[in-house]
Amino acid sequence: MIREMIVVEGKDDTTAVRRAVGADTIETGGSAIGEDVLARIELAQARRGVIVLTDPDAPGERIRKIVAERVPGCKHAFLTKDEARGRGGIGVEHAADEAIRRALERVRGPETDAEEPAEIAWTDLLEAGLIVHAASASRRERMGELLGIGYANGKQFYKRCLMFRITKAEFQAALERLEREGR
Structure with missing residues (x-):
């Protein structure tokens, strides 16, 4: 089981993540994230850590940006559009269990040492x-x-x-x- 809480967009995403890795999730309810959800994400970050796993589309990126700005230090996992493509469109809920596991294995965290110079220009x-x-x-x-x-x-x-x-x-x-x- 993954220690961190995973931020997803909706119930179908929660089902897919739990099927793949058995992790706890926080659902944003879409791109109009309410203050109550952001407060839960802040609490989760303080207590367990947070991994953001949103759809690889514009609304998913908007959610990722809102969470990252409001809750510093979150980790991020990414699915490709091909991995998230299904009959109903593009989303975490369409991804295969293995794709979700790969995304969570490749999780990335933010820069923690501001003293270290950036390598990419x-x-x-x-x-x-x-x-x-x-x-x-x-x-x-x-x-x-x-x-x-x-x-x-x-x-x-x-x-x-x-x-x-x-x-x-x-x-x-x-x-x-x-x-x-x-x-």
Whole structure:
């Protein structure tokens, strides 16, 4: 069983997470997160820790951002769009048990040592074709999958590289794989 509470969007997500790993969850009830839910997430973070596992879509990213801003120190787990795709759309509830377990094994935490210099620079993203490039969105999507930080626009991708302390070696290995795949 996972020690931390897992923040998900709804009841179907809770069912999927419990089926995959038997963890406790907090449901946000969608992207309009109420103060009572945020208070429960704050309490859970203080007592057990929190992992945010939301759908890989715009509302899921909005929830992730709201929780991260309100409750510092949360960990994050990401599913790819392919892993979360089902007949009814894209969501945690459609993911296979194994995909949920993989996402939770690759959980990322925020930067804890502000004294440590950032390894990834904005120019690294530019040189890698992750920004200001004809295929930058698809390249960022695949890099996000390889690094385990999910898809984001250029600015948010850079912030995630810093927040999750992506090293130059991790970044370079993912970039080399991306290039081998011909993307």
